[in-house]
Amino acid sequence: MNAERLAALSDPAAPFGRIEFVEQIPFGQKLVLDRYRLQNGLSILILVDRSAPVIAYHTWFRVGSRHEKPGKTGLAHLLEHLMFVEFEGLPGGAFDAKMEELGADNNASTWLDFTQYQEAFPKAHLPIVVELEATRMAKLLLSPDLVESEKEVVMNERRYRVDDDVEGRLEELLWASAFEQHTYHHPTIGWMPDIEAFTAADCEAFYRTYYAPNNASLILVGDLDPAKALRLLSRNYGHIPPAELPLEDVFPEPIQAAQRRHEIELPTATDKVALAFKGPALGDFDHVACSVLTEVLAGSRSSRLFRKLISDLGVAAEVRASVGPHRDPSLIEIFVSMRQGQSGEAGLALVQDELERLRREAVAPSEIERAVARSELSLLGSLETADGKASTIGFHECLSGQPNDAFARLSAMRRVQPSDVLRVARRYLRLDASTLILGRPSSATSEASEAAS
Amino acid sequence: MSSSTSLRLWALDETLPLLHTSVALAAGSSADPEGREGTTRLLLRMMRRTAGGRSARVSDELLEGLGSGLTGEVGRSVAALHGTVIRRNAEPFLAFLADAIARPKFDQEELARMKAEGLADLDELLDDDAALVRRAFEHRFYRGHPGARPSSGTRASLRLIETADLARHHERLVRSGSLIFAFAGSGDQTNLDGFAGALDVALPTGPSADLPLPHAPPPEPVSDAGRVLYFVDKPERTQTQILMGCLGAHPLDEDHAALHVAHTIFGGTFGARLSQEVRAKRGWSYGAYSALPVDRFRQPMTMWTFPKAEDAAACVRLVLELFEALIERGVTKREVSLARKYLKNSHVFAVDTPAKRVGLALDAEIFGLPRNHHEEFLAQALSVDKDAIDTALRRRLSPERLLITVVGTHGEIGSDLEKSIPRLTQSEVVPFDRDI
Numbered sequence: 081m082n083a084e085r086l087a088a089l090s091d092p093a094a095p096f097g098r099i100e101f102v103e104q105i106p107f108g109q110k111l112v113l114d115r116y117r118l119q120n121g122l123s124i125l126i127l128v129d130r131s132a133p134v135i136a137y138h139t140w141f142r143v144g145s146r147h148e149k150p151g152k153t154g155l156a157h158l159l160e161h162l163m164f165v166e167f168e169g170l171p172g173g174a175f176d177a178k179m180e181e182l183g184a185d186n187n188a189s190t191w192l193d194f195t196q197y198q199e200a201f202p203k204a205h206l207p208i209v210v211e212l213e214a215t216r217m218a219k220l221l222l223s224p225d226l227v228e229s230e231k232e233v234v235m236n237e238r239r240y241r242v243d244d245d246v247e248g249r250l251e252e253l254l255w256a257s258a259f260e261q262h263t264y265h266h267p268t269i270g271w272m273p274d275i276e277a278f279t280a281a282d283c284e285a286f287y288r289t290y291y292a293p294n295n296a297s298l299i300l301v302g303d304l305d306p307a308k309a310l311r312l313l314s315r316n317y318g319h320i321p322p323a324e325l326p327l328e329d330v331f332p333e334p335i336q337a338a339q340r341r342h343e344i345e346l347p348t349a350t351d352k353v354a355l356a357f358k359g360p361a362l363g364d365f366d367h368v369a370c371s372v373l374t375e376v377l378a379g380s381r382s383s384r385l386f387r388k389l390i391s392d393l394g395v396a397a398e399v400r401a402s403v404g405p406h407r408d409p410s411l412i413e414i415f416v417s418m419r420q421g422q423s424g425e426a427g428l429a430l431v432q433d434e435l436e437r438l439r440r441e442a443v444a445p446s447e448i449e450r451a452v453a454r455s456e457l458s459l460l461g462s463l464e465t466a467d468g469k470a471s472t473i474g475f476h477e478c479l480s481g482q483p484n485d486a487f488a489r490l491s492a493m494r495r496v497q498p499s500d501v502l503r504v505a506r507r508y509l510r511l512d513a514s515t516l517i518l519g520r521p522s523s524a525t526s527e528a529s530e531a532a533s
Numbered sequence: 534m535s536s537s538t539s540l541r542l543w544a545l546d547e548t549l550p551l552l553h554t555s556v557a558l559a560a561g562s563s564a565d566p567e568g569r570e571g572t573t574r575l576l577l578r579m580m581r582r583t584a585g586g587r588s589a590r591v592s593d594e595l596l597e598g599l600g601s602g603l604t605g606e607v608g609r610s611v612a613a614l615h616g617t618v619i620r621r622n623a624e625p626f627l628a629f630l631a632d633a634i635a636r637p638k639f640d641q642e643e644l645a646r647m648k649a650e651g652l653a654d655l656d657e658l659l660d661d662d663a664a665l666v667r668r669a670f671e672h673r674f675y676r677g678h679p680g681a682r683p684s685s686g687t688r689a690s691l692r693l694i695e696t697a698d699l700a701r702h703h704e705r706l707v708r709s710g711s712l713i714f715a716f717a718g719s720g721d722q723t724n725l726d727g728f729a730g731a732l733d734v735a736l737p738t739g740p741s742a743d744l745p746l747p748h749a750p751p752p753e754p755v756s757d758a759g760r761v762l763y764f765v766d767k768p769e770r771t772q773t774q775i776l777m778g779c780l781g782a783h784p785l786d787e788d789h790a791a792l793h794v795a796h797t798i799f800g801g802t803f804g805a806r807l808s809q810e811v812r813a814k815r816g817w818s819y820g821a822y823s824a825l826p827v828d829r830f831r832q833p834m835t836m837w838t839f840p841k842a843e844d845a846a847a848c849v850r851l852v853l854e855l856f857e858a859l860i861e862r863g864v865t866k867r868e869v870s871l872a873r874k875y876l877k878n879s880h881v882f883a884v885d886t887p888a889k890r891v892g893l894a895l896d897a898e899i900f901g902l903p904r905n906h907h908e909e910f911l912a913q914a915l916s917v918d919k920d921a922i923d924t925a926l927r928r929r930l931s932p933e934r935l936l937i938t939v940v941g942t943h944g945e946i947g948s949d950l951e952k953s954i955p956r957l958t959q960s961e962v963v964p965f966d967r968d969i
Contacts, residue, residue: 131548132885165813173813177804181871183878186803202881232816239772239841240819246660347769349659349966382593391589391646397653417660419653446598453600457619460551464886524768530964 081307086116089311090318096120096293097318099310107484108463113473115483116310120322121294124313125473125483127301129466135302136200136466137209139217140474142297143290144193145268146330146408154234154270155278155286157190161230162283163197164188168219170212172226178212185467190268193407194478200467203303207312214316217296220287227280235276238269246346247415250354250517257340258356258411258515262333292323299474299483302466333358333409336513345522349529350397351424352417352519355431357508359403359412363480367403368492369500370412370508374401375451376443376501377434378414382450384434385416395422395430407479411515412508424518438505442498452493459486538733539712541726542894544887547719550620553888554627554725555715556634557613559747559829559899560706563679564610569694571651571686573612576699576706577605578647581614583640585632592629601626603633607684610750610829611899612706620719627728634707635735639696651691658685659966662940663839665765666774670938672969673763673961674778674833679751688968709736711746715895717887747901750829756780756934759958762951763936766943767965773845773941774837777852779931781834784827784900790913791925792834796825797872798864798922799855800836804871806855807836815851817844829900834930845946846953849937853954857932863923876914883907940965 081089081101091097096119105113107127116124145156166172179186184201197216201209242248252267259265269275298317300309336358346352360366378385378401389396398417404410416427462468476485565572581603582589596603601618614633618626658664668683675681686694714729716722740746756779782792800807800823811821818838826832836856840848884890897906937954941947943962951960963969 131546132881134881134885173804173809177871180802180804181874181878183875183881185879185882200882202878205878229814229816233812233819236772236817236839236841237819240839244662244770244772347767349656380593380597382590382597387590390650394646394649397650397657417657419649420656446594450594450597453619454597457551457600457602457617460549460619461617463549464551464888466885522769528766528768528964529966 085307086310089307089314091311091315094314094318096321097314099314105484107473108487113483114306118293118314118317120317120320122317123297123477124310125297125299125477126304126306126309127469127473128304128306129301129469130303132466133203133303134200134466135203135206135300135304136198136470137213138196138198138299138470138474139213140194140196140297140299140478141291142193142295142478143195144191145266146192146263147290147328148263148266151274152278152282153266153274154268155282156195157269158230158234158275158278159283159286160188160190160195161234162222162227163216163220165226165230166221166223167215168221170215175212175216178208182208184209192264192268196474196478198467198470200465206304206309210312210316214320217291217293217317218320220291222280222283222287224280227278227283231275231278234269235272238272238275241269242267246348246352246519249344249346250352250415250519253342253344254354254356254413254515254517255411257342257517258336258358259333261331262408263330264333264406264408264410289323289326292325293317293320294322295325297474297477299470299477301470301473330408339512340515341518342516343518343520346519347525348519348521349525350418350420350521351422351427353415353424353427353431354517354519355414355428356411356515357510358513359410359508361407361409362405363407364409365492366504366507368489369496369504370403371455372448372451372493372496373438373501373504374403374412375454376447377401377438379451380454385431388434389416389427389430393430395419396427405479424520428516428518432511435505435509435511438501439509442502445498448496448498448501452490455493456490459490538710539714539729540898541729542713542715542891542898543722544717544891545720545722546717546887549719551718552618552620552623552720553717553891554616554630555613555891555895556630557611557713557715557895557899558706558711559610560744561608561610561612562682562684563751564744564748565682566698567682568690569698570682570690571684572694572698572702574605574607574684574686575644575647575651575694576702577607577612577614579639579643579699580633580637580703581605582643583638584629585636586638587632589643589646595629599626603630608828609680623720631728631732631735634712634732637703639700641696644694644696644699648691648694651686652688654685655688662767662770662774665767665965666776666938666940669763669765669940669963669969670776670778670835670936673761673938674756674936675754678754680754680830704737705741705744706746707736708741708746709733709738711740713895713898715891717891753831754780756936757959758934760933760935760937760954760956762954762957762960763938764943764947764950764960764962765938765940765965766962767940768942770842770940770942772839772841773939773946774839775845775849775937775939776835776837777849777935777937778833778835779935781832781929782825782827783831784902784906786929788921788925788928789827790910791917791921792929793825794869794872794876794914794917795859795864795922795926796823796834797876798868799823799859802875806859807852810851810855811838811848817848827900842941842946845939845941846949849950850953853932860926860930860932863926864919866919869919869922873915876911880911
């Protein structure tokens with residue numbers, strides 16, 4: 081679209097409504113993403129995809145729990161909850177009611193580096209969704225009663241995901257132990273006392289600071305007319321002023337010089353092992369090689385830990401490994417759930433043998449090929465719906481500024497050699513700088529067990 | 534759409550280089566031999582792992598190297614192998630799939646491994662309170678009915694299953710003409726048709742004597758009279774999982790669509806009554822939803838919440854009151870209007886991918902419904918009015934024949950919970966790791 085056409089689509093009454101074309105980005109082999117920007121800094125990515133008469137509309141804010149301060153953990157997530165409730169011109173519950181009336185599939189999520197809001201809806205409803213989402217970005221209302229009620233919901237979510245959940249508790253302790261300086265230390269859902277203490281003023285301040293058009297990207301995917309969409313976006317978002325974003329005040333994590341180890345009792349029938357190594361950031365080439373490494377280690381039924389601990393020795397019920405997809409260096413995690421009567425220490429020793437083997441010998445090219453094939457399948461699967469495409473685009477846009485990075489990563493994965501996996505294994509899988517949590521069945525759980533009695 | 538042998542369903546589309554395949558048959562866990570629950574699931578796993586006499590290791594490497602996935606699904610009335618493969622590898626994948634279906638090896642060592650894995654899965658389930666409450670609810674709700682047979686089996690049943698059981702079950706189920714093939718996504722219809730045809734030729738013909746497919750659905754389950762509390766006692770719970778329900782819907786009921794609209798209004802969306810009253814107004818539970826599933830026999834209508842332990846009694850009482858009010862006073866015309874709009878507009882997401890489209894057609898076949906059932910059902914749902922909905926509610930649902938299943942720490946909340954349930958007729962407490 082040329083400048084004249086864009087000028088005609090820009091709303092002259094909106095002070096920040098001028099639309100600028102930025103770039104065209106290939107998205108896979110057949111599709112193309114167009115990037116535009118409003119004068120207030122709002123990034124707009126449009127992917128026309130007519131495979132179904134729907135539109136996915138995502139808003140990704142570059143704010144997550146990494147931006148929170150001690151004593152105020154969980155604020156980004158609580159705000160995400162409140163962003164469904166009440167706005168100027170939309171009394172409590174009206175936002176969701178309107179979305180449901182449109183048949184929209186409507187959700188949101190918060191993680192370490194981002195907060196995102198998403199809906200998918202029949203294509204005819206784009207005008208009203210743009211209006212609703214622009215309202216959400218600028219006109220949130222926060223009353224003390226509303227914040228108190230939503231805090232209860234979030235505390236119940238925390239009980240569900242963490243306090244009463246075996247893996248949730250392990251995961252939280254693992255990250256809190258592995259990070260001492262960096263804000264990846266605290267859980268995205270927040271510590272319970274912090275959630276209890278939040279006020280409407282805390283939420284208001286966070287909203288006014290970070291929910292600004294120059295801190296967000298809109299992703300539109302589906303059966304849409306870009307010109308009509310841009311006209312709507314200019315009209316509805318062009319009145320929202322940019323904000324002065326604060327300097328990000330995150331401390332890099334110091335090098336870990338010794339193993340950190342905790343043993344805890346959990347309400348479970350079997351021993352658990354959670355082991356973490358400091359790993360690379362998502363944007364680091366090592367991250368791709370580490371993804372291959374974790375796939376080879378525990379990504380599938382033919383992976384090394386699955387075969388050894390589950391198929392051959394039958395000592396574990398579940399094994400998993402992953403490398404954190406985060407902006408800053410995070411964790412390579414290994415999780416093992418043992419079978420009844422099998423000790424976590426024995427499982428750990430078997431894991432350590434395999435880690436040592438990865439540091440000693442190159443993996444087979446066929447292991448890399450299988451990891452790449454599984455990743456390709458996974459990527460294709462994520463692109464089946466408009467919503468899936470928007471999620472893939474939004475995640476990489478928010479983390480790296482490269483909305484088609486999923487394809488670049490797959491290409492990079494195809495270039496990974498056994499020597500790359502050997503190198504990252506030697507570089508990152510250092511037991512003397514790892515974090516280990518061993519979980520054992522609590523005495524209360526053992527005593528209550530019918531099987532044990 | 535169909536052939537003279539096994540049925541074939543298609544939704545081919547070249548948008549993405551991805552082929553989905555399903556090979557299904559209308560017999561699930563409710564057709565497992567009594568006392569050997571879990572047989573169908575172990576059979577599907579054996580087929581996948583030992584296709585054409587391969588070892589599990591070779592099968593895994595082959596499937597993964599092709600960029601494919603192949604998993605077994607066992608519902609109460611369906612068993613299916615669902616596969617997905619990158620289009621360029623469709624041919625070797627289909628060859629493997631044919632081996633899995635027609636030529637598994639009933640290997641003793643692999644069965645021992647699968648049984649040990651199955652037992653470990655049951656231990657893992659004990660960590661998941663949401664799964665635990667669902668399993669307990671189904672066990673108690675269907676007591677004495679084939680619907681109670683868990684697809685994953687029990688510790689006792691898994692130990693009894695032998696390779697001969699799997700071979701016999703394969704012989705009963707996997708026969709020419711009894712399979713339903715469903716293909717979606719990127720594929721060549723002629724080749725896929727050839728694949729299905731070749732399998733039909735390779736399999737034994739005619740229905741098996743002891744389980745002709747589709748076998749007759751089990752009789753309708755009968756719920757207990759009165760209100761029953763089934764408490765799964767688990768220590769150290771700060772939160773409870775609560776699943777309540779009564780007999781619900783059958784897809785061939787003439788008022789099924791009306792009941793579905795009622796469920797949408799009551800607990801089918803975030804804006805529905807349950808979520809608004811339990812979550813939005815009181816903050817008592819992160820989620821509060823109802824469900825109205827269907828199968829070949831009548832299923833329960835359920836209500837799910839998970840409040841903190843201190844709120845459990847009040848939350849159960851509130852949900853009971855909301856449910857009673859729904860039956861007694863029905864729905865409002867405004868609610869009906871909103872629900873209709875939601876159902877009409879959201880329908881596109883039931884059919885927005887080839888895999889979903891073929892999945893709906895497959896469900897209709899499995900459940901014995903007309904081919905156009907999905908479209909007809911939507912049209913009915915969009916035309917029902919308040920009176921029809923209120924009548925369906927009073928006819929089908931009963932707050933007085935209700936099962937209330939709770940996972941929590943009984944010593945802390947059991948007594949208060951019992952007091953919070955008016956007209957409670959039975960109360961039973963079971964340990965969380967009971968083999969059900």
